[in-house]
Amino acid sequence: MDASQEAQAAKLGRAQIALDELAAIAARAAGTHDGARQLERLTVEPVPGEVYNMTTECLHRVGGTVDGLPFSLIVKVCRSPLYWPGIAQVPEALREYLAQVINWRTELDAYTGQLASTLPEGMAMPVVYLVRELPGEYAAIWMQDVLEGPEPWDEARFARAGYLLGRFAGTPGVQRPPERPLRFFYEGAARHVFIPRLLSREPEDNPVIAQAADPALLADLRAFALRAEDYLAELEALPRLRAHGDASPQNLFASDGSMTAIDWGSYSLQPVGFDLGQLLAGRINSGELGPDALRALAPLVQDEYARGLEDAGTRISRAVVRRGHVLSMAIFNCLSALSPRELADGDSPALRERLRTRAGMARFLLDAVRETA
Template identity: 35%
Template sequence: MLGPDDVTDAALEAVLADLWRVRAVTLLESTAEPVAYDVPSILTGARTWVRGTAEVDGAARAFTLFVKRVHHWRHSPAFAFLPPELAQWAATTVPWRAEVLCYGSDLAERLPDGLTMPRALHIDDRPDETAVLWLEAVEHDDAPWDRTTYVEAARLLGRLAGSAEVGDLADLDPQEWHIHYFVEGRIAHTVLPGLFDDATWRHPLVAPHFGDLRTLLLGVAGHLDALAAEFAALPHRAAHGDACPNNLLRHPDRPGFTLIDYGFWRSQPVGFDLSQLLVGDIQVARRDADDLPELAEACLTAYAAGLADEGLEVADDVLRRSHAVSLMLFNGLPSLPTEMVAEADRLEAGDGLGEEQRHAWDHWSAQRAGVARYALDVLARTA
């Protein structure tokens, strides 16, 4: 199951000795199975559970480990679909080593109280621009989040951004990244073509929900360079980069969260992590957008309090503008469901789109329109 990510029994025994902080372990048996996870990532090659038993001080003890292979995105199947003229440029503009560097650092010791991260027990950093991380499995409370949970997470993300100790590691990945790479790549090639296509706006999955937003979204698209320049000029702080609820595992026995998945760790405009916190689950159809403006207001207040907890004062108008600009670039414009439209058309050309699927996608499109509507509103109000 692990294939090239496997280790020898002796190496696995060393991992378990580190996990349990004992001198010696004897492996008795182990199995591997893929992690059930339906959110694709261009930087992740495999996620695997390794389970088994080992003998410690004469007694059998069960173990579970999480093994994750990360890679340069040229190893991703998605890379093969890039036009040749873009491949070389794209290969140099998507950093991939941040997660390896985070787990190899002392970040865990610097996180503010309430945030933890899994222990890295073994890191196999390879010359082919792949790396395999052997991490401790983390127990967590997977009950649905309520507003209190979001507010608690927002305050801790504010503390993360405000912490001087964490800030020293904000740029531990030396690979250059600039917002223009995102605008010229992701937005220019996967968002703007659909945005400027009349057929998109006539589509039954788009017209009822996004129709009244067309002029406003096109207006934003017409000023992308200025918006990107404003993004780059905003005050930057340490950011997780993908602080959606999926990557904040709630502690089962105390307040706080285990923060996972550091692939997009770097300095970003203050408040950047609020975007994925607020809309990450909407993007993957796990929650609705009905209460987004009210939830965002509560989380902005909590995030500001977290900054203040760490002794960092950021003017309210700066934080709100930073949130608005980040949200529009990374979530507002990309909320237009062009990939959903393409898949629906493909299915209609074949066996047809089932009524249940059509209803589910229509509802999802409506929620994504709620994200776009909120993003447009806060961008206008903070101008």
């Protein structure tokens, strides 16, 4: 027994497995199934970045060498949202409903079921080496460490992603995905946190918010908030198709023209165009893209998504695609526009830039909601 390797493996916590089993998985990740499967070197490190997902406990990158070959893989521990450290923020009466809507087993089912075989050409999921149920409502997924290719997120790449998401949504004859009602977001965080803040005096009284949100934007945000239930009802009446659920660029890795989508915990049935919201908001929320880019990118991905739907055999007009995209993106990004997490940390240049960016995205979306009515 190698004590140093045992110490590394112990960093996996509840996901730890025996070294001989780990060596066999490492051999698969290295691309070989032959040889003695000798684990020569092992490292386990947390994947950088904060984990905000209620159903993700932790992410580790496991690497080293096996049979003389380098390997790298990801270990993701999923859990019931009832074990989320912030569960105290959720009223006790709503917690069981939360666990039903945010089903922690969705990602496990996605990787162990037939979903991969229904993906359109050019779209893939990570290779999964092991899914192991753990005591309590936990499970560990050992999967491929997907590497990003050199392709930049330019218009061509956004267009390709929009097309593949449309092909994915429109593929007929696949098993119905789980429900994840948009109304849950409205009845929870939106209704109890974001809308009350918008309708209060805080936006005017907080100088940081007031600097980002001019009176016209604030008036339009408040008008949107007061009509949010009507917009939800309209969304619920649109055609519903399968969606990745969190198709931000951070979850879409490209290489040689193909796209590998990770993080399938939000896979669900959603209004047409839903996935385009995160596709566009992801890099804006991360600060890698300015909100002005939406003017060129939004019509581009809407057209490509509609083309993907049609190529998959599902005919839905571009106008309906655009409306579904704009409304769903606005519900998630306008109601929360003036409530970034960083607000609790006080004034800073980063907070001011964050609010400026979110305000710019909200302005675009509010205008688009009017234009598509």
